[in-house]
Amino acid sequence: EAGVAQSPRYKIIExxxxxxxxxxxxxxxATLYWYQQILGQGPKLLIQFQNNGVVDDSQLPxxxxxxxxxxxxxxxxxxxxxxxxxSAVYLCASSLVSGSVSYNExxxxxxxxxxxx
Amino acid sequence: RKEVEQDPGPFNVPxxxxxxxxxxxxxxxxxxxxxxxxxxxxxxxxxxxxxxxxNEDGRFTxxxxxxxxxxxxxxxxxxxxxxxxxxxxxxxxxxTPLVFxxxxxxxxIA
Numbered sequence: 001e002a003g004v005a006q007s008p009r010y011k012i013i014e015x016x017x018x019x020x021x022x023x024x025x026x027x028x029x030a031t032l033y034w035y036q037q038i039l040g041q042g043p044k045l046l047i048q049f050q051n052n053g054v055v056d057d058s059q060l061p062x063x064x065x066x067x068x069x070x071x072x073x074x075x076x077x078x079x080x081x082x083x084x085x086x087s088a089v090y091l092c093a094s095s096l097v098s099g100s101v102s103y104n105e106x107x108x109x110x111x112x113x114x115x116x117x
Numbered sequence: 118r119k120e121v122e123q124d125p126g127p128f129n130v131p132x133x134x135x136x137x138x139x140x141x142x143x144x145x146x147x148x149x150x151x152x153x154x155x156x157x158x159x160x161x162x163x164x165x166x167x168x169x170x171x172n173e174d175g176r177f178t179x180x181x182x183x184x185x186x187x188x189x190x191x192x193x194x195x196x197x198x199x200x201x202x203x204x205x206x207x208x209x210x211x212x213t214p215l216v217f218x219x220x221x222x223x224x225x226i227a
Binding site: 033042110111 | 160219
């Protein structure tokens with residue numbers, strides 16, 4: 001079974017530039033998450049989608065970050081303009097069933113490593 | 118106070134050693150508990166779930182104490198291949214986001 005796909009794997013930009021990341025979840029997974037992992041820290045949620053709707057974006061810095069999942073499958077995360085502190089790995093994860101009280105394992109993609117100079 | 122706190126590490130141990138990681142969580146509404154493993158420059162992968170009754174998978178044993186809001190992971194007979202960062206993770210309910218600790222880095226030395 002194919003896993004979560006992400007691209008690009010690496011990106012280097014200068015501050016104030018824009019950047020976009022793409023995620024393709026595991027087929028059939030309704031729930032998609034974007035996490036930010038700063039060096040030396042655990043991943044932190046940015047946004048959660050259920051199909052094409054946003055479930056939780058409380059930790060997304062909305063002045064510069066945006067995300068969409070228009071058709072309920074692929075998702076893009078954008079940063080505009082980037083700051084130095086945005087340097088991190090951006091991880092996409094997906095899980096099967098939304099709205100369930102029991103836990104469904106989240107599967108992570110390989111991540112996009114962003115360096116802002 | 119962070120929602121999930123772990124030993125800061127790093128832990129440097131010889132092959133064959135037993136090593137224990139500790140973790141505490143602050144949200145008493147947390148319902149699911151996990152240990153994830155993350156290799157250098159790789160994504161986190163589920164190592165094992167943690168249950169109140171304790172669970173064991175080969176050389177790995179995980180324990181949960183809900184009253185103390187404490188989670189542990191014990192690795193026996195450490196192998197070089199166990200070198201990684203171990204992340205303590207909690208989940209409130211269903212498909213809510215995972216909340217990660219900072220991770221504890223383990224280096225097993227020959």
